[in-house]
Amino acid sequence: MLIRLKGGRVVDPANKTDAVGDVWIENGRIVAKPANGAKPDQDYDLSGAVVMAGGIDMHSHIGGGKVNLARALMVEDHEKYRSAHVDGRRSGSGVSTPSTFLTGYRYAELGYTSAFEPAVVISNARHAHLEMADIPMIDKGGYLMLGNDDILLQLLASGREQSAINDYVALMVQATGCIGVKIVNPGGINAFKFNQRNLGLEDDGAFYNLKPHRIVQSLARAVHDIGLVHPLHIHCNNLGLPGNFQTTLDTVGATDGLPIHLTHVQFHSYGTEGDRHFSSAAGQIAEMVNATPYVSVDVGQIMFGQTVTASGDSMTQFRNSVLADPKKSICMDIECDGGCGLVPFNYKDKNFVNALQWTIGLELFLLVQDPWRIFLTTDHPNGAPFTTYPHLIRLLMDKTFRNEKLAGINKHAAAVSSLGAIGREYSLYEIAILTRAGPSRILGLKDRGHLGEGAAADITVYTPNDNAETMFEKPKMVFKDGELVVRDGQVIKTVWGATHVARCDYDQSMRKEVDAWFNTWKGTRFSNFLLTREEMESDGRSRWIEQALGRRS
Amino acid sequence: MSMNHAEPMVDRVCPFCPLHCDDLTVSADGEIQSGGCDLAKGQLKSIPSLVPSIGGKPVSHQQAVAEAARLLGAAKAPLVSGLACDVDGLREAIAIADITSGYFDHGASDGFFNALSVLQRRGALMTTPAEVRNRADVLVVFGTEIFKRLPRFFERYVPDVARLFDAAPPRRKIFLLGGKQDPGEVPGADVTVIEADLDRAPELLLVLDALVEGRTPKVQSAAGVGLDRLAEVAQALKSSRYGVLAWEGPALGAQGDLAIEALYDLIINLHKVTRVAGLPLPPGGHLIGAHQVGLWQAGTALRTGFASGSPDYDPRVYSTRRLLAENRVDALLWITALPGPVPPKTDGVPTVVLSSQALPDGIVPDVFIPTAIPSLDHDSAFFRGEGVVSIHASAWRKQPAQPSVAQTLSEVIRLLPNREAASC
Secondary structure (H helix, E strand, O other): OEEEEEEEEEEEHHHOEEEEEEEEEEOOEEEOOOOOOOOOOEEEEOOOOEEEEOEEEOOOOOOOHHHHHHHHHOHHHHHHOEEOOEOOEOOEEOOOOOOHHHHHHHHHHOOEEEEEEEEEOHHHHHHHHHHHHOOOOOEEEEEEEOOOOHHHHHHHHOOOOHHHHHHHHHHHHHHOOOOEEEEEOOOHHHHHOOOOOOOOOOOOOOOOOOOHHHHHHHHHHHHHHHOOOOOEEEEOOOOOOOOOHHHHHHHHHOOOOOOEEEOOHHHHOEEOOOOOOOEEOHHHHHHHHHHOOOEEEEOOOOOOEEEEEEEOOHHHHHHHHHHOOOOOEEEEEEOOOEEEEEEEEEEOOOOHHHHHHHHHHHHHHHHOOOHHHEEOOOOOOOOOOHHHHHHHHHHHHOHHHHHHHHHOOOHHHHHHOOHHHOOOOOOHHHHHHHHHHHHHHHHOOOOOOOOOOOOEOOEEEEOOOOOHHHHHHOOOEEEEOOEEEEEOOEEOOOOOOEEEEEEOOOOHHHHHHHHHHHHHHHOOOHHHHOOOHHHHHOOOOOEEEEEEOOOOO | OOHHHHOOEEEEOOOOOOOOOOOEEEOOOOOEEEOOOHHHHHHHHOOOOOOOEEOOEEOOHHHHHHHHHHHHHHOOOEEEEEEEOOHHHHHHHHHHHHHOOOEEOOOOOOOHHHHHHHHHHOEEEEOOHHHHHHHOOEEEEEOOOHHHHOOOHHHHHOOOOOEOOEOOOOOEEEEEEEOOOOOOOOOOEEEEEEEOOHHHHHHHHHHHHHHHHOOOOOOOEEOOEEHHHHHHHHHHHHOOOEEEEEEOHHHHOOOHHHHHHHHHHHHHHHOOOOEEEEEEOOOOOOHHHHHHHHHHHHOOOOOEEOOOOOOEEOOOOOOHHHHHHOOOOOEEEEEEOOOOOOOOOOOOOOEEEEEOOOOOOOOOOOEEEEOOOEOOOEOEEEEOOOOOOEEEEOOOOOOOOOOOHHHHHHHHHHHOOOOOOOOO
């Protein structure tokens, strides 16, 4: 079937396009205007509308053990927000941690066609993929958490060469069906199991006597060497602690100039200035990003309201459990691989710390100059649910609106913040970079995030509005792989997305080593643990999109 | 026949208890050669040969499926329970509960909600088997004869082998609190059996907590256990490097929720000095898998109803027992592809049973559909009992198998009236 999207304003930064034109779709792909003058089978007049590639959320906790634990914990969220089954679509519940079907519907209704789960625990990888297989409408992918797993720390502590680390990382990315590697509180989750309660970048972790610096350095090298497109995705040490901006800056210095991605950097941009010894260091962090071309960041903006924080960082989450609202939390040590922690948060605009967090996130968005190296995230659900994105986009595009909101927050926070003095307003073109073109590039999704010939026809059509929140919360149309799936912000057809995975080469001797490690130390069989394409695709809901990669060294 | 067929199959996954041991070696004709326990071998020997039936009369699989779809499609509020099956089966089962505006529960979930209600009110701090295996120097178990229900429990959780962080690991201290029980020798561990009245576990735990905090309780015993014994447990936990407090939900009696809350307080208190974590002992019939799949599909746990079209969680009212006793449901779909709870007797409630097990005398469902045993007969995914690790089980029985739960239920869904589009 040939489809024409006619006469819309095509905003496609990956192809340096912002102009009125037509987009042609055939067999799920974007194609050139037919040379033979063929008439479209379906023709949509989009004059006055804005056409972008489908949105890509590069960091969103959408599936896996900790998300399910958060659903169990946040029984209030799931009682309050319920959605009925209708027209063949499944029911569900929750806003902070929506059930899988709702996750898919809500993303699609916001014009998103892909989302990436950033915290896949080794031993929980199958669970994460099983859950994500029940998320319809969007493509998914996962980042594997390494850097607190005893196998890696043992390899490092015993002085094994970098090539062994590379083989291990390549093997585990493949065995867990992931597309990238994330490190969370390097060494800290492991150290917490030995009752260590804090770990700075240059501190010795318990037992292995490894500094986080060394772990980050080695993993960044491995990710680079084995050829993964997405650089090491780093959740730095000392999340949430005043003064942690220095840890963030030092982490950048720890990777020998290799590309890195710093995630939810808002939570890592805190200073110790002022009466309350808590201040914004967004300026210093933005300055570093502006001066360091190999660094990218996503923000992890907070929004005011109830949410739950779901993290692999058990050390930090245990420490933060005193801040829980409502007062309850979960922590877990997991299988010599990692951990997790769930702490409900109710971010309040009249609370000094929360209000300042809000300004810090926005300052980061506005002070980082290159939109290709900063991504729009709330670290769903940790800063806020992803359903707040339209509001966040308005805050970025509309200075008057932003300053109105700034006037409503805690007065002390507003007074010390530089936010009000920043005049920048994001353009539509820049928003398209932040939410599509940029994430696609940093993840190496060659045929997503743009509208060039040959791209998958993941397309969102918006009706322009002076109020950007109104514009982005209810797309006029969304196409997934060429099928019209959303109209006027409502799902009209359910489809199953694909799963992005990366395959890197590794030396088979590492497979034998890991087999033996599982037998000896875990008492389980690696062969029953590793995921295969055949298994993942067997339910017909998780078609693989594979990045076949070559080593860089 | 090639030589390959005679080769034994290694690293097969046992479906018969929630430990889901994955180190079984199985001969070409399906006999467990190593890695299995007596419970597994016994189950394997007693697999019945079953045929589909309607009202007790043998029919074809297609006829049984059509009748199941008719009964469930005609119901206004069916209950989907049992739920002892693999992940793919669970996905379809919960889909049926949703799209028929019914309910879902697991057939053996009593005792599970004590821990869940505490988690939802206060939280939890937990660990998993590989951590226990490598770190635990003190293990306190509340339960009775878990080593009978989970035959390889000690071998799998606390084996006498080298540990990651100790070249010469110290002997573990294990305290078994519950009824009179004799686990036999546990290699590498000093086991102390403490007879305790677990119906009074909250009292015992409050005293333990006081002892950990260094307070002197004003009692000489708690739950039938003398203060000196409890002081010994408290001291062991305080001086542990990594203590583990394990419990078996149903063993904690009527005040199970209070007991688990007290356990949680104890764990948090012990964090002033060391690391200690909770370990719920795995319930049977893949309950933990049903819990996980229900949570991700509905956003709510077992004992959810869809009467209004959207998920409504009520662990008190929507129990299998109460829904049936109070005539709140008008059909029952019961699934036991894994050894699990037998379907309840239902009077006047149309019942569809999918099972790999023979039913007890006197239970004749309206529709009976035999199912394969996951792992034995078809590749399947399981959550291991602790609920974190899920493993892939490759089939290891060669004889023609019955259809899987997922296959049968997807056929049923296709036949449900006006619900052909309701698959996602």
